Each structure stands twice: as C-alpha cells, then as structure tokens.
Amino acid sequence: MEFASRLQNVETSAIRELFKLLGKPGIISFAGGFPDPALFDAEGIRIASDAVLSSTPGPVLQYGATEGYEPLRAGISTHMRAKGAVVAPNGLIVTTGSQQALDLIGKTMINPGDKVIVEAPTFLATIQCFRLYGAQVIGAPIDADGVQVDVLERLIEEHRPRLVYLIPTFGNPSGATLSEARRRRILEVALRTRTLVVEDDPYGELYFDQPPPPSLLALSEQVPGSRDWLAHCGSFSKILSPGLRVGWMIAPEALLARATMCKQFSDAHTSNLSQAIAAHYLTLGRLAPTLDVVRRTYAERARVMAECLRQDLGDAISFNAPQGGMFFWARLTGGRDAAEFARRAIEQLVAFVPGAPFFAQAPDNATLRLSFATADLQRIREGIGRLKQAL
C-alpha cells in the first residue's frame, strides 16, 4: 500500500522502541512522561461524574459545540484569570488534550517547507506533529534560564519562521524555566518581527517552592500588541487527569476561528462528558488541595533524585535541579553516549530516556531525561543506585 508522502517526514520515535523494553519484570522506570496515578483525585472526579450525569445527562451525552462546553469555557476563563491572564470564555476553545491544540496550530499555520523554531531540546510529539505538516524544524539553544533569547532573535531574523514553539515553564524534557526578563523580551521580539509564538504550558502549576514567573500570556498585558502574536496551550492532563483528554487553546480571534474549523473536520468536539466532569470538578474547590499534595510529593521526589544523582553518579553526570514539573535533564560527562548507557541501565533493571530524539537538529548524544513523577522515594534511591551500576 502506498501512503501519503507527508509520512516520509516523520519516523517512529526511538523512545517508543525503548518503551517496549519497559515491560521487563522488576524494572524501575524514570522513562515515562506520565503523572503519578496515585495522586489523581479519583473521588473528586467520581463526585463530578455523578453530579453531571444526574443533573444534565442529555447535554453531556449528546454531541456538542466544537468550541467547547460552555460551563467549561467559563471555568477555564476563571482558572486562567487566577493565574494572571485575562481571557473571555469565547477567547478560548477546548481541545482534546493540549496535544490537539498543537496539531491544530500545525494544521492552520504550516505549509510544506515552512520553517518553525523550537527549543533544543523540546517535546518530541511537537517536532513530529510539525514535521507531519512539512515543517523544517530548527532548534534554538537553551540554558538553565530557558531559551537563549539573543540566539532565538537571530534565528528569527535569519529564518523568518512561521512560528516559534516554546515550553517556557518546567519544560519537557529540559525542566528549565524561562526567566521573567527573557519572557518580556520574547514578547517584544514577537511583536517587532511579527512572529507567532506558541506557549505550551502543561506544567506551570507543578511548582515546588514558589510559583514560576507569569506566563507569556499573562505578561502580554504589559507588552501592548504582543497578544496578537501569541497562542497559549493549556491542559488538565498533569493537574487533574490525562485520561480525560481536556486541554485548551487561547489565540488571536482569526487563528482561533480557523483552528475551530479544522477541529470540526477532525473530532467534531472534545468529549462532552469529559468536559462537563472537568467543569464541575473546578467548582468543587478540590483542585487547590489536590495540587498542594502533587506539588509536595513531586518536590520531595525531585529533591531525593537530585541528592541520589549527586551521591551515586557524582562527576559522571551534570544537571540543573528543576524548580517544578516532572523532569530532570542531565548530561553525561566524559563523552559518554546516553543511548548506550540506557541499554546498560535496562540490563540493571532501570530505565530513562536518552536525550537525542528531543533535538530537532544536532542532537546532543550525551543528554538524558529522568522523570521523578511516578517512582516513590525508595524506588528513586534504588533506581539511581542501579544507574551507578550501569555506568
């Protein structure tokens, strides 16, 4: 069978191949990108499900509007306002996870051959999705403070990309957070060069000690005109449940209208039942206490992972301890190859993801990503100990 030529632009990720090995009995995995299911507020979701199925079974089991279930659009608007971003309910659409928002952005913005700029490294699914639309994906380097804005500005001038995609807060895989000064500059550069910046923010709520700087969306109020060049993707996946598949997209009106049209042809609308559950959940007052527990748990796991990495791997590895999110991004010293290390690690029954696939270009083969989200403290200690054996 002959398949569409656009598929030639993408390949199954090396990460998926690695995941096949994760079924080994006894393995401790730092490889996944999932939140810890033990922290899901299943009771709250059950209460919300019962409530919506008892009070409004017709609408929540029926087809619905492509833009989203109205009570949820209102709920997300309130949720965003609490984070400093003023968005009217009709200034956002609900998407099937933020992953769909990224796909809709690709669909509406990218012509084959267009250039897009992403962080190096960035979320692998975004690289693949944009490539599927024919994009040439260019990487902009990051450091501990997120993307290097001087270099990004130069790359924008040089390549005139269709868009720039950033995960400014607790990035996946980098764990890095863009400083407030850099955020402001990015908004200024977007405005000056008339370049769409896509802010993907699924992790911003998962901070450990103190909240991160305001999102680009919230800061855009202070850079008049920049909001016209900004799209923002949010999600309940990491704070409530990824299985609900509820995310959202905030964007200038013309982009939002076209994305809505494309969504209509794709899945008609996001599950009304999921949307209604999320909307009702937001009214229960359970999100804040649930997030408190998630933040404390992840903070403790990150602290222990940092401690163990320093103790057990010492000079063999370098990393910046993240201030939130779910990931450590590390680099092997002495020219070691992380894919090779990953294979030895699996023999020792511990897994992580080599970093190379997260680079759109010029992969750094010494890098790796470790998730601390799903292993408890004892397994983190044991797992990092096994990594030492694999060195």
Ligand SMILES: Cc1ncc(COP(=O)(O)O)c(C=O)c1O
């Ligand atoms: C940076 C980033 N964006 C988007 C997503 C997709 O999340 P969702 O479940 O909302 O589709 C993920 C999931 O891991 C992610 O890490």
